[in-house]
Amino acid sequence: MAEAVAIRHIAFEDLGSFEQVLRDRDFDVTYVDAAQGHVRARVERRRPDLLVVLGGPMGAGETDAYPFLEEEMALIRAHLSRAKPLLGICLGAQLIAAALGAKVFPAEAKELGWGRVDLSGEGAVSPLAALTGPVLHWHGDTFDLPPGATHLASTPVCRNQAFAIGRTVLGLQFHPELRGSAVESWLIGHAHEISQAPGVSVQQIRTDTHRYAEAAEERGRRFFGRWLDGATG
Template identity: 75%
Template sequence: MTEAVAIRHVAFEDLGSFEQVLRERGIGTTYVDAGQGRLLERVERRSPRLLVVLGGPIGAGETDAYPFLEEEVALIRARLSRGEPVLGICLGAQLIAAALGAKVYPAEAKEIGWGSVELSAAGTGSPVAELTTPVLHWHGDTFDLPAGATHLASTPVCRNQAFAVGRSTLGLQFHVEVLGAAIESWLIGHAHEIAQAAGVSVKEIRADTQRHAGLLESRSRRFLNRWLDGALA
C-alpha cells in the first residue's frame, strides 16, 4: 500500500473525511503527532508517498515556544525540493508558505465559522473548484503568496485562502476535511478561542455545521480524489 503520513497537532484536528478517500484508494494512513520528539526522523524513515500537514491552534512563526515547528518546515522544504506531494490544511498551509520563504503573520481579524471562498481564475480550473459549498474557517493568521505559487481562492478577510505549487503541493487555509459528527470536539477544544472572537458563538457554528457539513463531506471527497489524481500521477 502507498502510505500517507499526517502530521497531527491536536487530536481532534485529524484527516476527517479524507481518511476514507485514502483508504478507498488503497493508501494506508499513519499519524505522527507533533511535539513528541524527532519529527523529521519519524516521518522521513517511513518515506511516505504523501504528506498531509494538519491544522492546530498555534502559529507557524511560534518557533521559540514550539521548536518542533522548525523541524516541520525543514521536512516540508525537503519534500518540496524532491517534488514529493504535500497537502497542508490551515496551520499546514502556513507551514508550506513558510517553507517556501513567504511571510506568515496575524490577519486583520480571526476568521472562525462557516463561509464560502471565492475562486480565482486559476482556481476555477483546479481541484478547489469542487468546493462550491461553504467550508469551515478557523484561523487567526495569514500569509503572503509564496513566490512561484498559483493563487486559487480568497475571502474578504483573507486573500490567500488556497494556493498550489505545481500539481503536487497544495495549501488550504480553510478546513474541508472536517466531519459534522466531530464538530463538538472542535467546539470544546477551541472554547477559549471562540470566547475571545467577537461575533462568534458555539450555537451558530453548531447550527451552520448541521446545514453545511453533509454537503461539504461529499464535495471534499470529490476534491481530494481530483487532487490525488494529479499529485500521485
C-alpha cells in the same frame, strides 16, 4: 501500497473525511503526532509518497515555544526536494509558506465558522471547483504567497485562502476535510478562541454545521480525490 503520513498537532484536527479517500485508494495512512517529538525523523523513516501537514492552534512563527515547527519546515523543504505530493491545511499551509520564505502574520480578524471561498480563475479550473458551498474556516493568521505559487481562492477577510505550486503542492487555509461529527470537539477544544472572537458563537457554528456539514463532506471528498488524481498520476 502507497504511504501517506499526516502530521497532527492536536488530536481532533485529523484527516477527517480525507482518510477514507486515501484508504479507498490503497494508501497506508499513518499519523505522526508533533507532541511526541522527533517529527522529522519519524516522518522520514517512512519516506511517504504523500505528506499532509494538518492544522493546529499555534502560529507558524512560534518556533521558540514549539521547536518542532522548525523541524516541520525543514521536513517540508526536504519533501519538496523529492517532488512528492504535499498538502497543508490551515497551520500546515502556513508552514509551507514559511518554509519557502513567505511571511506569515496575524490576519485583520479571526475567521471562525462556515462560509464560502471565492475561487480565482486558476482555482475555478482546479480540483477546488468541487467546493461549491460553505466550508469551515478556523484561523487567525494568514500568509503571503510563497514564490512560484498560484493563487486559487480568497474570502473578504483573507485574500490567500488556497495556493498551488505545480500539481503536487497545495496549501489550504480552510478545512474541507472536516466531518460534521467532529465539530463538537472543535467547539470544546477551541472554547477560549471562540470566546475571544467578536460576533462568533458556539451556537451559531453548531447550527451552521447541522445545515452545511453533510454536503460539505461530500464535496470535500470529491475535491480531494480529484487533487490526488492530479498529484499522484
